Amino acid sequence: AQKVTQAQTEISVVEKEDVTLDCVYETRDTTYYLFWYKQPPSGELVFLIRRNSFDEQNEISGRYSWNFQKSTSSFNFTITASQVVDSAVYFCALSGPVYNFNKFYFGSGTKLNVKP
Amino acid sequence: ETGVTQTPRHLVMGMTNKKSLKCEQHLGHNAMYWYKQSAKKPLELMFVYSLEERVENNSVPSRFSPECPNSSHLFLHLHTLQPEDSALYLCASSPTSGGADEQFFGPGTRLTVL
Numbered sequence: 001a002q003k004v005t006q007a008q009t010e011i012s013v014v015e016k017e018d019v020t021l022d023c024v025y026e027t028r029d030t031t032y033y034l035f036w037y038k039q040p041p042s043g044e045l046v047f048l049i050r051r052n053s054f055d056e057q058n059e060i061s062g063r064y065s066w067n068f069q070k071s072t073s074s075f076n077f078t079i080t081a082s083q084v085v086d087s088a089v090y091f092c093a094l095s096g097p098v099y100n101f102n103k104f105y106f107g108s109g110t111k112l113n114v115k116p
Numbered sequence: 117e118t119g120v121t122q123t124p125r126h127l128v129m130g131m132t133n134k135k136s137l138k139c140e141q142h143l144g145h146n147a148m149y150w151y152k153q154s155a156k157k158p159l160e161l162m163f164v165y166s167l168e169e170r171v172e173n174n175s176v177p178s179r180f181s182p183e184c185p186n187s188s189h190l191f192l193h194l195h196t197l198q199p200e201d202s203a204l205y206l207c208a209s210s211p212t213s214g215g216a217d218e219q220f221f222g223p224g225t226r227l228t229v230l
Contacts, residue, residue, distance in 0.1 A: 032215070033215060033216055035218060042223060043204060043206075043223050043224040043226070044221055044223040045208075045221035046221075047218045047219070047220065047221075050216075050218050052216070091159070095215040095216070096215045103172065103215075104159075104161065104219060106158045106159040107158060108156075108157070108158045109158070
């Protein structure tokens with residue numbers, strides 16, 4: 001069965017600190033996709049990144065970086081030099097092979113509070 | 117307008133009311149979704165439509181009735197709801213219903229059932 005676990009319910013940091021949000025997933029599929037979304041207070045989920053199971057390269061986009069490790073079934077997200085605008089709830093999600101309909105399995109989310 | 121829009125943004129209704137939530141996507145996508153987001157719970161997938169056909173109904177009570185008249189519009193008709201149905205209802209779309217596509221979300225409708 002597919003499952004995504006985000007063990008950190010809420011994290012508080014001071015601006016300019018680095019912070020890592022953890023995501024652990026379970027799946028029996030050999031082909032799968034992992035996603036991160038940001039949900040600011042306005043409510044809309046904003047897509048951040050998609051990673052397929054065959055690509056274990058880490059990715060960096062500005063202050064954001066992602067560490068995908070199949071050996072530990074983890075897809076962690078790091079924000080470097082956090083800013084107040086990073087305050088939001090962050091969701092990790094898992095979906096199955098292309099031939100399955102696009103059912104996302106979301107984690108319960110991590111609320112990040114960045115204080116000035 | 118661009119992206120995924122939802123109306124209304126906020127809705128308060130009594131248990132005997134009938135109301136509808138509307139979602140519209142301007143992205144040319146073929147798949148649309150309804151999710152329910154309750155406090156302290158993961159997002160729950162409710163319905164999936166691909167090319168206007170329902171492909172998933174995730175054991176949702178019949179008091180929620182979806183409608184997809186075309187690939188750009190999705191409705192959620194509500195009747196005789198319960199207070200526990202109060203939640204944020206999110207609409208999303210994706211290019212196809214295949215597992216690789218990211219979903220694009222609307223801002224949600226905050227529903228309160230009295």
